[in-house]
Amino acid sequence: MNSTDLTAGATMAQLRAVLASTLDPVITIDARGRVHSASDSVERVFGWTPTELVGQNISILMPAPHQEQHDDYLADYRKTGTTNILGRTREFEGRRRDGSIFPLELSVSRVDVPGQAEPLFTGIIKDISDRKQGEEELRLLRTLSLAIGAAEDLESAMTVVLREICHATGWEYGEAWLPDQSGRRLRDTPVWHARDRTLEAFQAMTQGTTFGRGEGLPGRVWVSKVPEWLDDLSDDRVFRRAALASRAGLRAALAVPILSGDEVVAVIAFFMSGPETRHDRLTALVTAAAAPLGPLIERHRTQSALAESEGRLREMLTSVELVAVSIDAAGLITFCNDYLLYVTGFSRAEVLGRDWFELFLPAEGRERVREVLAVAIETGHIQPHFENEILTKSGERRLIAWNNTPLRNPGGDIVGATALGVDITQQRRDSLDIARHRDELERRVKERTAELEASHEALRQTDRLASIGTLVAGLGHDMSNVLLPIRCRLEALEASILPASAREHCAAVNESIAYLQQLTEGLRLLALDPDDADATEASTDVGQWWKQAEAVIRRATPGHCVFKSEISPGLPRVQVAAHRLSQAILNLVVNAGEANNEEGTIRFSADRTSDGQQVRLSVQDDGPGMPAEVRRQALDPFFTTKKRGLGTGLGLSLVHGVVKAAGGALSIETTPDSGTTVRLDFPIASGNEPVGPATTKLRAGISLEDPRIASLFRTMLTAAGFAVADGVSECDLLVVDGNGVGTPRLDKHLGSAGRAAIVCGDAPADERIISLTTPDDFELVRDAVANARRRLAQIEPTAKDLP
Structure with a gap:
């Protein structure tokens, strides 16, 4: 072994020592992603031992989607030699052996190994779960503070707190408990939970539950004022709703008091389904997060109490209909009740904070009332009662009687005023109205007294006219009864052989009788009740009517006046009864004669209107005309310009009523010094108007040898309403000689149904035949004609059927 090998071995030993001692995981991989080495702290963070990781692909520590994409990242690096991860610290998510995901920070550096073509990469990993949790807790606190501040009411604020705490901490169910109105028990209010049927059932079963002090988890926290953690909810001695929690799958709970000063104003509790041992940091977080609710609940209680007090005061002030207002020392409005707003029409926003004197008081009285407040502040005493006007929003003035009370600060100084007022506007108006009505009543009593005297005079005139009408009707009837036999006898004389001189006398007498008969007909029309529409036919032939009424109307013309008439021939029937028309025209002629104080002319005319749709009857005088005031009142009942006792004031009013009832129109044309013309326009009678009994005449035929009889x-039949023809023709009643002379004619006549006969002499027995053995007896002839008429009309005999 040479010195180089010894040095390399020492370096590796030092490296392993460093890796073993690092708190944060350090992992080295090659360019293919395989783990070359790992520090011992990897097992603490990821759950894998270094031995298990070496040789594995580093993606085993990554969650999706990075796990599937990491090999592609390395391949791109090998091709391009560029990456954005080297030399920087970035946040990622890591995946533990148990599959849980956690946040981490990763710093990667490149390690070039001599003699190797591809580099190694070393990463230092830092578990930032605690830091993230702290950041989440701070975010939660900020979120709750903002949400509580923005909440519209207490319930929505508490719901937000429950929801956000559950989201941030993993609790599944949150509930809040508030003292009831008595302050002796806790009642459930807002609840929040994840959408889950079992939790919904737990909420439903809990609803309506209450806890006293020391009862159950909320009651114990209410008394202890400290949080309580339960990691086992199965013991009903500790948790009263143990059975409900078991069915809902809830196993752990935390209850936290919400304090306002030293008072517990609410308790909130949270539940979860998984096992959870006491977690002091979580308890502290929930306690801190819920703390802002304390002042909010206290403020809500204060506001509720204030609102309730104001509500009672407002209800009292509204129910008694008093105007209530409070102002400060500057005259600014600090309070007003609903009744003031109702009376003045303002909204509360338009009133509060405004200057009372500027907004409500008329300019002329503003300073006087402002002085009352100024004196009160200066002297410490306020004028308790006074009256003044206030202005409504529309500018109307209302009179208020005030009762004033000073507002004082704790030092006793007057800092404003409160006033209760009664709106006495209507009361004052009523007083003035009563005085005006009393004066008006006295005036009207005098007027009505005068009018009653005039009405009494008019009634006396009406009674006199009614008496005259009755007299006229009786006179007309008696004259008809007298004239009929005279006319019959004259006609009988004319039918006999008389000398020429006698015939001239008979003709003169007949002419006088005809005039008397015409006068009688006119009087009869005038005597009929103008309000009785059935007294005559509903329509009138103007030409025929004038023949009957002319004599009476001419006789009504004063002696100093000339009467002229012009009736157009062929006028159609008009829609007015003959007797009503007579009375209307007579009134107009009498008025025209009285208007002509001196000699003058009265003109009566009848013609069609220019459009041909009506018939116009006009009465014109050449008197002084009507003044404008008289013209305006001319049609009013009882209005008259005549001296007392000479007129009723009903003339033109009666005429107007006749025309209006007929559907026509009355017009007056008058010019000063040029006379007056009154025009009556009547509608033309309908062609299919029902014809009254007087227009349906029975036909009578006379076949007698004696011309006198x-x-x-002929006279009697005509008077009875028959249309008479000489000889035998188609008729309803046949008058023939008896004793067999007229038998052939009689048989032929009675051969048709609905016919009758009068036989002068012996006649066969037949209910249709009236036998008259003395045909020259006037009374017997009249009775025979009347009986024949009744039989033909098939009516019971009555006195009115006799001519």
């Missing part, structure tokens, strides 16, 4: 029957 024939004339009597």
Whole structure:
């Protein structure tokens, strides 16, 4: 052995000594990845002995994917001669013999061996598990501090703490226990665990459980104020929920108190399924991590108590509907209740911190109220009661009656004020309104008294008009009864042989009777109730109506006036009853005559409107016209410009009602000094309007040899509403001679159904035949005609059927 060999052997011995003494593993590999040497510390870190590792590929100490890729890394190095790992310290993960993964630091250097083509590589490995754990603990503390600070409420903060501690430490289940309202028992609140059915069952069975002081694991920690570790949960004398923990597979637990000062404000507990002996460092970590919860819980309790107190105060202030506000010495608002916000329309954010005097007080009263606060601060006494207006957000003013209380600091100095106020705005308004209403009531009583007197006068006028109407109706009926026999007898005389001079007298009498009859018809129309729509037909033939009403309307024209009428021929029927039309036109003519104080002309006209859809009836006078004020009130009931006792004020109002009910329109055209024209536009009656009984006339035929008796029957039948024809034609009632003279005609007439006959003389027995043995007796003829009409109409006999 030469000196060189001796030197090499000494060097190797020194190297083995160094490798044996190093705390961190040192491993040398060749360019193919095979282990050439390893220090004794390899077994402590990786679980492999140096002898077992030598000759193995270094990838056995690597986790996937580096284990499969390491040979490729070396092959690339052999080809290119470049790598980024030499001369640097980098962090990797290592794989122990048991398969567990841990963090490590690796420093690699190249070793060139003389005489060998490929170099060796030596790596120094440092297990950094403890350092990483420390870093993780610091990260956990930082995370919890941030999460607790950002949590919206206590429950969410505690849930974050449980979750993060479990994630960082490997605990599988975490729970928190807080004192209940009585402070005598712990109740379960937030819980966190990994998604697992057995743990969910453990949570469900625990829910609702409570612990007193010294009871169970949470109760013992509550009393002892120190953490407690249980590495065996099977003993129910130590762990009250042992059976539940066994079913959930939980075997170890740690409970930690959360302190606020010297008081335990909560207890948190953690569980895991694997066996775990007491770990002081883990206990300290959990205790430190949960410590920030103490002040948070205490703050939450204080805030809850304050909120509860404020809630009771707010509820009280709201329920009594008082305005409540507190201000500091500078006049800034520090508190306001909901009712103040309700009254003023502001939000709380718009009020708190604002200057009370600037925000709420009108400018003219601002300094006076500010002076009250200034005097209170200076003298130590505040004015207890006063009233002032405040402004709402919309600018409305509200009157408040205040009760003021000073706010004092611990030294007794006034540092602000609290005021409770009653909104007396409505009360003050009501007082003013009552006074105004009292004055208004007195005024209206005087007006109503005057109106009642006018109404009483109008009612008296109406009663007089009603009496006149009754008189007119009776007069018209009596005149008809008197005129009928006179007309019958005159016609009978005209049918006989009379000298020419006598016929002239009869014609003159007949003309006078016709005028009286026309006047009677007009009075009858005026006497009918204007509110009775069925008194006459629903529609009116204007031309026929004018023949009946003209005499009465002309007679109503004052003597100093000239009446002129112009009725267009062929006008259609209008949708208004004849009696209503008569009363409306009569009112207008009377008003026109009274408007003409001196000689004047009243013009009545009837014509179609320009569009042809209506019929216009107009009454025009050439009086002084209506002033604007009179025109505006002309249609109001009881309005009149006439002297008391001379008018009811119902004339134009009645006319307007007639036109409106018919679906028409009334218009007034008036010009100062040029007269007034009132126009009534009536709708044209519908072509399929039902025809009333008065328009459906029965037909009567007369076949009598005696012309005098024939004339009597013609007059009676016409008065009874028959359409009369001489001779025998198609008719409903036939009047013939008896004693067999008219038998052929009678048989032919009665051969059709629904017919009747009057026979003057002997006649065969038949219920359809009325036999009249004295045909020149006026009363018997009238009765016979009335009976025939009733039989044809198949109605019971009534007095109104008699002409």
